[in-house]
Amino acid sequence: MTDSEQPETETAVSQPQWPENGGQWSDEEGGAGMDECGLAEMAEEDEEIDIYNNETFGMDMDTEVGDTEGDPTNPLFKFGEKPPAPPALPSLSPSSPSFSPRARPQLRVQGPPGRRGRGQRGGQAMAQMFEDPAVVRTVEGRPSLQSLDSAIVDVGSVSYWDDLDPDAWMLSSYERTRHASGSVLQDPAIVCVMDSHAPGRGPNYLDSHYPFSNSSGRRGGLRGSYSNRPFGQRCPSQINTMLPSSPIVSRRPFTTQQPYNQVGGLPSPRPCPSTPQPLTPKMMQLRFGANSPRPSPFYSPSSNRVQRFRFPGPVTQLHPQHRRLLSQRQQRSQRKPDSWDPYCNLMSAKEKEWIIRLQMIQLQSENPHLDDYYYQEYYRRMEAKLAEEELGMRGKREPPKLTTPYVTKMDSYTPVVHIEGSLGQVAVSTCFSPRRAINAVAAHCPHEELKDIRQQRLDVLKKIEKLFMVLLEVEEGQRMKAQVLGEGEEKGLMEKTEIKVEYIYSQLQHPDLEAEEEFLPCLLVSKGKQLLARLLPFLSHDAALKVLSMVTSHLPVLMSRDADESLPVLYPSLRIVIGGMTFSQLIGVLKDFTTSLPDSSDGSVCLSLVCQSKFGLSLLYALLSQGERLLSSDVPLEPSIGDFETWTDTVFLVASQLSQSALVEPLLLPSNLLTLFCRYLDKRTIHQLKSNMESATGYLALPS
Amino acid sequence: MTIQHNTGTLPSQEKHLVLLRDGRTLIGFLRSIDQFANLVFHQTVERIHVGKKFGDIPRGIFIVRGENVVLLGEIDMDKPCDTVLQQVSIEEILEEQRLQQQAKQETEKAKVTALKDRGLSIPKADNLDEY
Numbered sequence: 001m002t003d004s005e006q007p008e009t010e011t012a013v014s015q016p017q018w019p020e021n022g023g024q025w026s027d028e029e030g031g032a033g034m035d036e037c038g039l040a041e042m043a044e045e046d047e048e049i050d051i052y053n054n055e056t057f058g059m060d061m062d063t064e065v066g067d068t069e070g071d072p073t074n075p076l077f078k079f080g081e082k083p084p085a086p087p088a089l090p091s092l093s094p095s096s097p098s099f100s101p102r103a104r105p106q107l108r109v110q111g112p113p114g115r116r117g118r119g120q121r122g123g124q125a126m127a128q129m130f131e132d133p134a135v136v137r138t139v140e141g142r143p144s145l146q147s148l149d150s151a152i153v154d155v156g157s158v159s160y161w162d163d164l165d166p167d168a169w170m171l172s173s174y175e176r177t178r179h180a181s182g183s184v185l186q187d188p189a190i191v192c193v194m195d196s197h198a199p200g201r202g203p204n205y206l207d208s209h210y211p212f213s214n215s216s217g218r219r220g221g222l223r224g225s226y227s228n229r230p231f232g233q234r235c236p237s238q239i240n241t242m243l244p245s246s247p248i249v250s251r252r253p254f255t256t257q258q259p260y261n262q263v264g265g266l267p268s269p270r271p272c273p274s275t276p277q278p279l280t281p282k283m284m285q286l287r288f289g290a291n292s293p294r295p296s297p298f299y300s301p302s303s304n305r306v307q308r309f310r311f312p313g314p315v316t317q318l319h320p321q322h323r324r325l326l327s328q329r330q331q332r333s334q335r336k337p338d339s340w341d342p343y344c345n346l347m348s349a350k351e352k353e354w355i356i357r358l359q360m361i362q363l364q365s366e367n368p369h370l371d372d373y374y375y376q377e378y379y380r381r382m383e384a385k386l387a388e389e390e391l392g393m394r395g396k397r398e399p400p401k402l403t404t405p406y407v408t409k410m411d412s413y414t415p416v417v418h419i420e421g422s423l424g425q426v427a428v429s430t431c432f433s434p435r436r437a438i439n440a441v442a443a444h445c446p447h448e449e450l451k452d453i454r455q456q457r458l459d460v461l462k463k464i465e466k467l468f469m470v471l472l473e474v475e476e477g478q479r480m481k482a483q484v485l486g487e488g489e490e491k492g493l494m495e496k497t498e499i500k501v502e503y504i505y506s507q508l509q510h511p512d513l514e515a516e517e518e519f520l521p522c523l524l525v526s527k528g529k530q531l532l533a534r535l536l537p538f539l540s541h542d543a544a545l546k547v548l549s550m551v552t553s554h555l556p557v558l559m560s561r562d563a564d565e566s567l568p569v570l571y572p573s574l575r576i577v578i579g580g581m582t583f584s585q586l587i588g589v590l591k592d593f594t595t596s597l598p599d600s601s602d603g604s605v606c607l608s609l610v611c612q613s614k615f616g617l618s619l620l621y622a623l624l625s626q627g628e629r630l631l632s633s634d635v636p637l638e639p640s641i642g643d644f645e646t647w648t649d650t651v652f653l654v655a656s657q658l659s660q661s662a663l664v665e666p667l668l669l670p671s672n673l674l675t676l677f678c679r680y681l682d683k684r685t686i687h688q689l690k691s692n693m694e695s696a697t698g699y700l701a702l703p704s
Numbered sequence: 705m706t707i708q709h710n711t712g713t714l715p716s717q718e719k720h721l722v723l724l725r726d727g728r729t730l731i732g733f734l735r736s737i738d739q740f741a742n743l744v745f746h747q748t749v750e751r752i753h754v755g756k757k758f759g760d761i762p763r764g765i766f767i768v769r770g771e772n773v774v775l776l777g778e779i780d781m782d783k784p785c786d787t788v789l790q791q792v793s794i795e796e797i798l799e800e801q802r803l804q805q806q807a808k809q810e811t812e813k814a815k816v817t818a819l820k821d822r823g824l825s826i827p828k829a830d831n832l833d834e835y
Contacts, residue, residue: 341733343733343735343746344733346735346736346744347735347736347737355737355738355739358739359739
């Protein structure tokens with residue numbers, strides 16, 4: 001803003017001095033001697049632009065401070081006493097754009113001439129300004145400007161506000177001074193401009209209940225700005241006392257500041273010129289594009305004001321160990337002042353705090369141990385280690401535990417969350433809900449056949465991913481069940497788990513394929529195998545049996561297409577399923593192994609393949625072992641007709657196959673296998689079998 | 705996940721080391737950050753490692769866009785440096801790097817031709833199962 005030129009021209013044009021130009025008044029030497037005619041039009045234009053800019057982007061600050069050193073309070077009092085403006089003036093609406101056009105003509109028309117001497121600058125110019133009905137009118141219209149101007153102190157009550165009026169004006173002018181460094185665009189102002197269009201703006205600034213209300217926050221933020229300013233000479237004592245009293249008056253902000261005082265041992269919220277205020281990044285309504293506030297180049301948004309406590313809910317804290325480490329490091333760095341770096345304080349402590357807080361917001365989660373696993377785990381281990389050491393040294397003492405406040409997950413999905421003063425979008429909601437800005441939607445092809453192989457594959461992969469998410473929830477529920485839950489809770493949890501399991505199971509089955517081949521697409525993908533393996537413990541016995549039989553019936557396909565050898569992941573879960581099978585079920589499954597192709601005479605293709613596959617062989621062994629276990633146990637078997645025959649046939653077949661072909665090492669060799677074979681087979685075959693199996697495994701199958 | 709660790713002591717007497725997504729390693733004084741982990745590095749040095757040798761290329765001031773940061777850590781100057789790494793000149797390390805890249809490309813090519821001869825092909829990333 002080039003306000004420096006303006007006041008000179010303005011005074012030449014017999015305009016009332018806007019407060020923002022006060023600073024320039026001292027500069028102007030030959031105001032009277034200017035070429036009034038030539039510059040008049042320019043001045044008018046400049047002034048128009050200037051006023052418009054000021055109203056839109058915030059008052060220019062650099063002028064006021066320089067001028068009011070004389071006796072700032074006087075003109076203010078005078079100001080405050082001024083009667084309302086003459087009726088000619090239209091009432092000013094809160095919206096800024098309408099303000100300036102109306103104000104401008106008023107200024108020009110009613111600007112009192114004369115009284116332009118330099119000596120009268122200080123009080124008289126002010127008085128002159130105050131005499132101007134337009135100016136006085138602006139006081140009444142102040143609420144609108146207040147909503148624009150972040151400098152206005154937000155107070156808890158109207159009455160206080162009234163008392164504060166002159167001072168508020170003063171304060172606002174201080175706020176404007178800050179803009180001197182150059183930035184026209186101040187976040188709060190811009191945002192307020194946007195906000196000012198919202199209805200019911202008036203009482204808002206008094207209402208501190210709105211969590212994200214911009215204006216109130218911004219007014220509250222003033223306190224910080226004054227701590228920034230070189231109060232020294234400029235600040236009237238009145239203001240000084242005013243500011244600290246504002247915490248007294250509006251208690252709420254400061255009490256809510258308390259938690260943040262804990263973070264990193266921040267200085268107290270009492271504003272004083274040198275100590276930085278703890279700042280809080282504040283959530284705001286979304287602003288995009290042209291509306292988006294721009295941070296000033298010289299001040300990060302955080303340094304402009306103390307933002308009222310506006311954390312969305314309880315906020316996570318640093319782990320106490322972490323805090324201790326940080327403070328230790330800080331102490332260490334403070335102890336070494338010798339090597340002083342000219343650039344070392346490029347970031348002020350406030351800015352650092354602000355960023356820390358911003359990041360802390362993003363850390364909120366219901367389940368920190370899950371979401372922030374490495375951090376939590378690291379400090380948990382450190383705690384444990386310390387506890388162990390202390391155990392030796394000082395006896396048992398509870399190491400400081402991190403108490404993360406329980407955070408209720410935000411129910412509403414705010415796709416784009418904008419924190420005031422931040423640069424663009426923050427990752428707050430991205431952990432759980434990806435930003436809508438990046439919306440990758442797969443084009444859905446309705447016809448299965450039309451999809452090419454790659455697309456089908458992608459579909460399967462996507463489906464598996466979704467199912468995995470549900471599976472993770474199921475497993476989480478399982479883990480939580482281990483904790484002591486209330487009766488009702490546990491039941492509810494069980495039901496939910498059931499539903500989810502059902503869902504996954506049904507989803508795994510491909511709708512279009514025939515009954516037997518349902519699971520295949522998912523099963524051919526290694527991640528699908530992992531999914532199934534983890535799902536099996538949760539399935540009912542029947543469902544699990546179905547899965548098992550499906551696996552065995554498609555074993556050749558699975559084995560041949562198991563490029564990355566991920567089939568073994570299914571083994572442990574299937575083994576458990578096998579352990580619960582009845583004899584008839586077992587026989588049914590075993591049949592799959594022994595079915596041969598119609599046109600092949602020797603042995604089953606499946607069996608020969610099985611011998612070459614770790615998984616297949618292990619599965620076979622497990623099945624046989626189960627059969628043997630059942631047979632040798634005392635439990636009545638309830639076999640169906642033909643079961644025993646099938647059993648013996650199978651055993652023979654398997655034995656002959658195993659003894660003939662080279663075997664791979666199975667995942668697990670059950671110990672009762674050879675006992676089984678001994679019962680049915682002759683010694684020679686057994687011997688051969690045994691040596692074959694042993695050569696595969698490398699150890700004795702059975703000491704004999 | 706967070707960058708709180710360093711900001712407490714940003715009046716940095718300590719240098720920081722950042723690993724970028726393209727594999728570059730930068731070492732310098734971290735002067736400023738923002739919530740996206742955009743970094744301002746001062747008196748930056750790019751360190752190239754080849755085998756047991758490394759070389760430092762002075763780069764001046766770096767502004768790194770946050771999305772390219774893999775990890776960032778503080779270098780503890782106080783810790784005893786008992787490394788086996790041996791510092792060499794810039795020309796030498798660049799030469800070493802070039803040779804390393806060349807060797808890698810050659811082995812890759814040989815592998816691909818060998819597989820092709822056998823009728824196999826290493827699937828590229830988009831054909832793999834896992835996301």
